[in-house]
Amino acid sequence: MGSNSVEDMIEASSGVHFSGFHMDGLESKIIEKPTTSPGAENVHKQPFIIGVAGGAASGKTTVCDMIIQQLHDQRVVLVNQDSFYHNLTEEELARVHEYNFDHPDAFDTEKLLDSIENLRHDRAVDIPNYDFKSYKSNAFPARRVNPSDVIILEGILIFHDPRVRELMNMKIFVDTDADVRLARRIRRDTVDKGRDIGAVLDQYSKFVKPAFDDFILPTKKYADIIIPRGGDNHVAIDLIVQHIRTKLGQHDLCKIYSNLYVIQSTFQGLYIQVWISVRGYVVFRLLGVVRVWRMRCEHAAKVSRLAKFLFTGKVTMVSSLFMKNYRKTSQRGMYCYWILS
Ligand SMILES: Nc1ncnc2c1ncn2[C@@H]1O[C@H](COP(=O)(O)OP(=O)(O)O)[C@@H](O)[C@H]1O
Numbered sequence: 001m002g003s004n005s006v007e008d009m010i011e012a013s014s015g016v017h018f019s020g021f022h023m024d025g026l027e028s029k030i031i032e033k034p035t036t037s038p039g040a041e042n043v044h045k046q047p048f049i050i051g052v053a054g055g056a057a058s059g060k061t062t063v064c065d066m067i068i069q070q071l072h073d074q075r076v077v078l079v080n081q082d083s084f085y086h087n088l089t090e091e092e093l094a095r096v097h098e099y100n101f102d103h104p105d106a107f108d109t110e111k112l113l114d115s116i117e118n119l120r121h122d123r124a125v126d127i128p129n130y131d132f133k134s135y136k137s138n139a140f141p142a143r144r145v146n147p148s149d150v151i152i153l154e155g156i157l158i159f160h161d162p163r164v165r166e167l168m169n170m171k172i173f174v175d176t177d178a179d180v181r182l183a184r185r186i187r188r189d190t191v192d193k194g195r196d197i198g199a200v201l202d203q204y205s206k207f208v209k210p211a212f213d214d215f216i217l218p219t220k221k222y223a224d225i226i227i228p229r230g231g232d233n234h235v236a237i238d239l240i241v242q243h244i245r246t247k248l249g250q251h252d253l254c255k256i257y258s259n260l261y262v263i264q265s266t267f268q269g270l271y272i273q274v275w276i277s278v279r280g281y282v283v284f285r286l287l288g289v290v291r292v293w294r295m296r297c298e299h300a301a302k303v304s305r306l307a308k309f310l311f312t313g314k315v316t317m318v319s320s321l322f323m324k325n326y327r328k329t330s331q332r333g334m335y336c337y338w339i340l341s
């Protein structure tokens with residue numbers, strides 16, 4: 001029996017309304033539970049925040065650009081930690097070769113947090129344009145950044161501050177060999193920034209390498225994904241983009257429905273794998289195709305009975321859970337809570 005005909009039968013028998021929302025590849029995993037419960041229409045949409053860390057010249061920007069290119073159907077903004085370098089004082093400027101640009105204190109993390117907080121609350125922000133030649137963050141006009149569906153935060157120490165880390169829905173570490181990073185850095189700093197090679201090597205051994213070992217490498221453990229070889233790793237980037245798309249599907253649901261949970265699937269091999277309850281609406285995955293069915297609780301019982309009939313034995317546990325829950329719960333919004341507890 002094809003999936004369409006099963007879906008048609010269910011829809012016909014229960015009188016459910018199919019919302020048309022597809023989430024191919026939804027995972028059987030518990031995801032976030034928003035804390036507020038406004039209606040679907042006026043709910044505030046939170047952006048999906050991705051952090052990209054790694055050593056200097058590891059290929060972070062390259063990886064971000066590739067991700068942004070592949071996510072062409074999403075509104076994505078890139079916020080670079082470099083934009084939040086502190087302005088150097090006159091004294092520091094006079095002895096710039098002794099300034100450690102690789103230390104966490106070199107960044108204005110409060111300002112970075114403030115900018116992300118504004119973006120999360122749907123407010124546009126002005127991101128400074130740091131100038132590597134004058135060492136000033138106000139040499140050029142700031143860049144106006146509008147709120148977006150996806151925010152990518154990129155920087156050598158973007159995982160260092162726990163407050164910034166906690167805002168991230170996904171953390172990526174670009175892992176490129178030290179000699180490759182150094183070779184790229186020498187080329188970039190001499191050719192693009194017009195620096196003297198001796199000064200570049202001095203800065204590397206005095207600040208860049210020690211800071212990598214002391215501050216950057218220890219944050220690798222926070223990464224959800226580690227990409228060896230940076231932008232050369234097309235397989236990893238394709239997989240990440242695919243994963244982001246999947247997560248965005250789930251994230252969109254969470255943004256729309258305040259008390260949505262995705263329940264860990266314990267019934268491997270079942271046709272109905274994932275159950276989600278959304279304030280009296282039910283979302284489920286059928287024959288590998290994820291569809292969102294919107295139905296009232298009274299219709300849910302009919303669907304449960306039909307599913308049990310169609311997949312005799314296979315959905316007993318799911319449907320009995322479902323039925324038990326349905327009977328016990330008079331309040332629509334309680335349905336999901338009961339299953340998880
Ligand atoms: N896979 C690659 N192969 C060759 N050069 C690269 C590669 N990835 C990045 N680069 C170059 O290395 C330098 C640093 O890359 P970038 O992506 O800016 O790194 P980061 O943002 O980590 O500093 C740039 O000049 C870039 O063109």
Ligand SMILES: O=c1ccn([C@@H]2O[C@H](COP(=O)(O)O)[C@@H](O)[C@H]2O)c(=O)[nH]1
Nearest residue numbers: 055056057082101102132135155156208
């Ligand atoms: O004025 C500056 C500011 C920073 N740096 C170096 O830049 C890298 C970080 O930038 P990436 O784009 O992530 O490579 C860091 O190692 C700083 O040392 C600089 O040289 N001068």
